[in-house]
Amino acid sequence: MKKIIFVYNAKSGKINGLLDVAHKLISPKTYQCKLCSVTHNAFSENEQxxxxxxxxxxxxxxxxxxxxEAKYATIDTKYPVVFLEEHQKLTEWIPKREIEKIETTQxxxxxxxxxxxxxxxLY
Structure with missing residues (x-):
């Protein structure tokens, strides 16, 4: 079975989430996660x-x-990134350099x- 794994260039947790919201509101152009920017607005996941x-x-x-990093400690990559998991093997599917070119959710x-x-x- 295939699975797509999206990895944001952001840390988990409430405090980090609040810092991310503040950064998106104050200086959205310098926010470090393009994947976050196109899938979420400042406060929640975008509807599209x-x-x-x-x-x-x-x-x-x-x-x-x-x-x-906690789940896949042996994989070295640059964030944000999207992996394809197939037969318990991860392949970098959409690398950071490709994500950085994306401007919209569409x-x-x-x-x-x-x-x-x-x-x-697909299954």
């Missing part, structure tokens, strides 16, 4: 992304960088849809 996520055909997992959705079209069997 939420709808896409709910209706997507593959399992999705969302991790903060510290959660990813662009991210289209990229994911185009990459999953090549899957002959």
């Amino acid at each position: 992304w939420k709808e896409f996520r709910k209706n997507f055909s593959l399992p999705l997992e969302f991790l903060h960088s510290d959660e990813f 662009e991210l959705i289209q990229l994911i849809q185009s990459k999953t079209k090549s899957f002959s069997n």
Whole structure:
């Protein structure tokens, strides 16, 4: 079975969440996580992304960088990043350099849809 794992360039926890909200409000252009910026507004998940996520055909997992490092300690990567997990093996699927070029939620959705079209069997 395939699964897509999204790793944000942000730490988990309430205090870190509050710091992220403040950063997004005060200086959104310098916020360090483009993946966060296109999937969330300052306070919550954006509606277009939420709808896409709910209706997507593959399992999705969302991790903060510290959660990813705790779960996959041997993988060295740059955040944000999206992995494809297949047969318990992770492959970097959308690297940071590609995520940094994305400007809108729709662009991210289209990229994911185009990459999953090549899957002959989604389950």
